[in-house]
Amino acid sequence: xxxxxxxxxxxxxxxxxxxxxxxxxxxxxxxxxxxxxxxxxxxxxxxxxxxxxxxxxxxxxxxxxxxxxxxxxxxxxxxxxxxxxxxxxxxxxxxxxxxxxxxxxxxxxxxxxxxxxxxxxxxxxxxxxxxxxxxxxxxxxxxxxxxxxxxxxxxxxxxxxxxxxxxxxxxxxxxxxxxxxxxxxxxxxxxxxxxxxxxxxxxxxxxxxxxxxxxxxxxxxxxxxxxxxxxxxxxxxxxxxxxxxxxxxxxxxxxxxxxxxxxxxxxxxxxxxxxxxxxxxxxxxxxxxxxxxxxxx
Amino acid sequence: xxxxxxxxxxxxxxxxxxxxxxxxxxxxxxxxxxxxxxxxxxxxxxxxxxxxxxxxxxxxxxxxxxxxxxxxxxxxxxxxxxxxxxxxxxxxxxxxxxxxxxxxxxxxxxxxxxxxxxxxxxxxxxxxxxxxxxxxxxxxxxxxxxxxxxxxxxxxxxxxxxxxxxxxxxxxxxxxxxxxxxxxxxxxxxxxxxxxxxxxxxxxxxxxxxxxxxxxxxxxxxxxxxxxxxxxxxxxxxxxxxxxxxxxxxxx
Amino acid sequence: xxxxxxxxxxxxxxxxxxxxxxxxxxxxxxxxxxxxxxxxxxxxxxxxxxxxxxxxxxxxxxxxxxxxxxxxxxxxxxxxxxxxxxxxxxxxxxxxxxxxxxxxxxxxxxxxxxxxxxxxxxxxxxxxxxxxxxxxxxxxxxxxxxxxxxxxxxxxxxxxxxxxxxxxxxxxxxxxxxxxxxxxxxxxxxxxxxxxxxxxxxxxxxxxxxxxxxxxxxxxxxxxxxxxxxxxxxxxxxxxxxxxxxxxxxxxxxxxxxxxxxxxxxxxxxxxxxxxxxxxxxxxxxxxxxxxxxxxxxxxxxxxxxxxxxxxxxxxxxxxxxxxxxxxxxxxxxxxxxxxxxx
Numbered sequence: 085x086x087x088x089x090x091x092x093x094x095x096x097x098x099x100x101x102x103x104x105x106x107x108x109x110x111x112x113x114x115x116x117x118x119x120x121x122x123x124x125x126x127x128x129x130x131x132x133x134x135x136x137x138x139x140x141x142x143x144x145x146x147x148x149x150x151x152x153x154x155x156x157x158x159x160x161x162x163x164x165x166x167x168x169x170x171x172x173x174x175x176x177x178x179x180x181x182x183x184x185x186x187x188x189x190x191x192x193x194x195x196x197x198x199x200x201x202x203x204x205x206x207x208x209x210x211x212x213x214x215x216x217x218x219x220x221x222x223x224x225x226x227x228x229x230x231x232x233x234x235x236x237x238x239x240x241x242x243x244x245x246x247x248x249x250x251x252x253x254x255x256x257x258x259x260x261x262x263x264x265x266x267x268x269x270x271x272x273x274x275x276x277x278x279x280x281x282x283x284x285x286x287x288x289x290x291x292x293x294x295x296x297x298x299x300x301x302x303x304x305x306x307x308x309x310x311x312x313x314x315x316x317x318x319x320x321x322x323x324x325x326x327x328x329x330x331x332x333x334x335x336x337x338x339x340x341x342x343x344x345x346x347x348x349x350x351x352x353x354x355x356x357x358x359x360x361x362x363x364x365x366x367x368x369x370x371x372x373x374x375x376x377x378x379x380x381x
Numbered sequence: 382x383x384x385x386x387x388x389x390x391x392x393x394x395x396x397x398x399x400x401x402x403x404x405x406x407x408x409x410x411x412x413x414x415x416x417x418x419x420x421x422x423x424x425x426x427x428x429x430x431x432x433x434x435x436x437x438x439x440x441x442x443x444x445x446x447x448x449x450x451x452x453x454x455x456x457x458x459x460x461x462x463x464x465x466x467x468x469x470x471x472x473x474x475x476x477x478x479x480x481x482x483x484x485x486x487x488x489x490x491x492x493x494x495x496x497x498x499x500x501x502x503x504x505x506x507x508x509x510x511x512x513x514x515x516x517x518x519x520x521x522x523x524x525x526x527x528x529x530x531x532x533x534x535x536x537x538x539x540x541x542x543x544x545x546x547x548x549x550x551x552x553x554x555x556x557x558x559x560x561x562x563x564x565x566x567x568x569x570x571x572x573x574x575x576x577x578x579x580x581x582x583x584x585x586x587x588x589x590x591x592x593x594x595x596x597x598x599x600x601x602x603x604x605x606x607x608x609x610x611x612x613x614x615x616x617x618x619x620x621x622x623x624x625x626x627x628x629x630x631x632x633x
Numbered sequence: 634x635x636x637x638x639x640x641x642x643x644x645x646x647x648x649x650x651x652x653x654x655x656x657x658x659x660x661x662x663x664x665x666x667x668x669x670x671x672x673x674x675x676x677x678x679x680x681x682x683x684x685x686x687x688x689x690x691x692x693x694x695x696x697x698x699x700x701x702x703x704x705x706x707x708x709x710x711x712x713x714x715x716x717x718x719x720x721x722x723x724x725x726x727x728x729x730x731x732x733x734x735x736x737x738x739x740x741x742x743x744x745x746x747x748x749x750x751x752x753x754x755x756x757x758x759x760x761x762x763x764x765x766x767x768x769x770x771x772x773x774x775x776x777x778x779x780x781x782x783x784x785x786x787x788x789x790x791x792x793x794x795x796x797x798x799x800x801x802x803x804x805x806x807x808x809x810x811x812x813x814x815x816x817x818x819x820x821x822x823x824x825x826x827x828x829x830x831x832x833x834x835x836x837x838x839x840x841x842x843x844x845x846x847x848x849x850x851x852x853x854x855x856x857x858x859x860x861x862x863x864x865x866x867x868x869x870x871x872x873x874x875x876x877x878x879x880x881x882x883x884x885x886x887x888x889x890x891x892x893x894x895x896x897x898x899x900x901x902x903x904x905x906x907x908x909x910x911x912x913x914x915x916x917x918x919x920x921x922x923x924x925x926x927x928x929x930x931x932x933x934x935x936x937x938x939x940x941x942x943x944x945x946x947x948x949x950x951x952x953x954x955x956x957x958x959x960x961x962x963x964x965x966x967x968x969x970x971x972x973x974x975x976x
Contacts, residue, residue, distance in 0.1 A: 187934025355770035496826035
């Protein structure tokens with residue numbers, strides 16, 4: 085029993101940190117840019133595909149892969165901003181940006197299929213046992229765990245911490261938030277809003293794409309990867325909308341709930357996660373953690 | 382005659398800021414009652430407390446001797462509290478007719494089903510025309526609300542509030558941004574409301590001559606506390622009031 | 634012509650006449666030029682149009698973005714499928730069930746609305762996403778009520794007092810009739826207290842409260858009506874296609890309905906219908922661009938939001954407005970000239 089629990093917990097945490105990456109990106113875009121991005125999952129998907137292309141197709145060694153990947157992710161971030169945000173920055177209808185991101189989602193799904201076909205692409209596990217040539221296994225409390233899950237938890241946790249420090253503690257983060265809340269005033273204060281918004285998009289996309297890279301060996305790079313964003317949405321809402329810390333904890337909870345629910349209701353995994361969300365919202369409409377900013381809706 | 386509005390020791394804090402501190406005063410039906418104080422004193426907050434947008438931390442609010450302290454904003458409005466805002470809040474994308482209908486909807490007291498199945502709303506065109514004579518301008522009903530200049534919109538907001546047949550009107554800085562003839566129109570509208578229709582008016586205003594000439598009683602607020610309460614002459618000679626507005630004279 | 638546009642009453646009459654004309658032309662020509670498969674698609678778009686109308690109520694009038702249309706459509710669809718196909722051990726006549734479906738869906742929508750609308754703005758939107766996921770999960774997994782992945786088939790043909798639409802062409806007229814009736818009912822909302830109150834909530838919730846509008850209940854009422862319309866759509870779908878399964882009710886499809894409404898003009902009844910037809914028929918008309926459809930679609934949506942956020946009807950309305958303005962300018966110019974010459 086303990087074995088399964090441990091296994092499920094590690095699995096849940098691993099997925100939870102991935103959701104947390106997506107969720108943080110969502111919250112960052114809400115707080116620093118003021119938009120809700122419904123193509124967040126598609127960006128993760130694109131990150132996975134790009135990683136596959138670089139590693140499997142171009143066979144880049146790790147030291148070359150990292151900078152190339154980071155640069156590509158940054159470029160994608162800029163392009164995404166240029167297409168979905170920039171033309172709409174003064175839109176009178178707030179939902180327009182949301183719908184534009186939905187459109188971008190469609191386009192992205194088609195683009196990856198055009199570029200790399202519709203068969204899911206596989207990638208070797210992140211940590212390989214040199215003897216067997218497949219996923220390295222760690223024995224932990226009598227349970228066989230894939231090392232890569234541990235790696236995912238570790239790397240993503242670091243990323244989460246870095247983003248958190250940047251955004252909440254450093255001045256740069258506060259500049260970005262000011263830009264979102266009142267562009268005019270921020271510019272009067274000398275904050276280059278275009279720059280802060282661009283930096284936000286780049287940061288968000290890098291974070292999310294790294295998540296895609298880590299998830300690709302497990303779930304394969306395919307268009308269904310984009311659906312992970314729904315879990316991340318749940319995590320964001322659960323944690324109290326607009327709250328970075330809450331989004332992270334919320335996503336971890338969602339990951340764990342999803343994992344544990346496979347014990348009893350395996351096929352209703354999706355339903356369980358969202359029923360939990362709805363129940364929490366009924367009891368505590370503002371989410372588990374107190375909101376930091378007023379709802380922009 | 383019972384007061385139409387009575388506040389008893391109303392308190393409200395926002396974090397560390399005391400917005401309302403033991404506020405007590407009352408407004409009689411048909412009375413023009415001023416609410417003044419320096420900027421940031423808590424006047425708009427008080428309006429929001431009365432209309433129900435904020436909830437009091439403690440204290441009581443009585444409307445027509447009914448305890449409305451815990452009532453939601455829309456119920457208070459339906460009891461007969463009308464409200465105007467410093468910046469007029471209209472539906473920007475709708476026509477003037479639709480915006481005014483919102484006012485009469487409130488006065489009509491009939492529900493969605495009745496409205497849907499064709500019960501004709503009270504014919505308010507006659508009433509509207511009469512009010513517009515006081516308002517001093519004309520318009521085409523089907524124009525967009527954005528076709529009206531700022532001053533006319535402010536006056537129209539008062540008209541809309543009056544169309545809902547309230548017993549009390551909360552008027553927030555009606556003269557701000559208006560020229561002198563528009564201000565005259567506002568005064569004649571509010572006078573009609575108070576003297577002919579018996580509506581109690583609680584008026585926030587900064588234009589001192591307007592306040593002193595138009596209001597029968599005035600309550601002065603500073604830092605959320607009532608610092609003076611009485612007739613215009615009493616209030617204008619009250620040293621605490623003078624200090625609040627002009628600052629203490631340091632050289633004795 | 635310009636003079637006609639001047640008088641508001643004749644303006645309305647003119648636009649109604651034009652709409653009627655186009656509609657009648659549409660109704661007559663469509664079955665003639667479309668073959669079987671295309672007709673099926675067209676019929677489906679009429680059903681989608683009903684869901685688009687529900688979006689018009691919630692988002693267009695009330696300013697609340699909700700994805701719940703698909704979930705409610707499923708409610709109505711499975712209701713009809715279960716009661717008519719005999720899989721529960723009995724089967725009821727189709728027409729009464731068709732009329733009961735929106736009532737049943739309204740009840741379900743009422744319950745969920747009361748629960749979910751306690752949440753504000755974006756929280757509410759996300760909770761509707763949750764609702765759709767939960768619903769889809771049950772629709773695709775729970776065999777006893779929903780038939781699992783195989784869905785429910787064997788829904789009998791619809792029979793209205795003995796008349797049975799037997800081919801897609803005949804269904805076209807039946808669906809068009811339902812659509813027209815619902816469209817008229819929805820349009821009426823706009824002119825009444827409910828429509829105004831929703832507009833107030835959309836544009837300025839605080840002011841709405843001070844105008845005596847019970848925001849919570851009004852939103853719930855709108856949600857219930859919207860859900861009821863979607864339920865009707867679902868039941869019609871079940872009887873038209875005689876088969877129902879969970880992949881009709883995914884989140885993705887829910888997004889489609891919102892896009893349909895936004896394309897046509899989310900706050901315009903006719904716009905939503907046009908939007909539904911366009912989005913529904915696009916894959917057919919763009920058959921040539923087979924592999925690129927989604928890409929064009931996605932890019933198209935972005936462009937739509939950039940250039941026409943109020944949809945096609947928004948474009949039409951602004952054209953009319955600028956014509957009016959120009960006409961007014963001409964009139965004042967003429968009047969000025971006349972006054973000038975009198976002096």
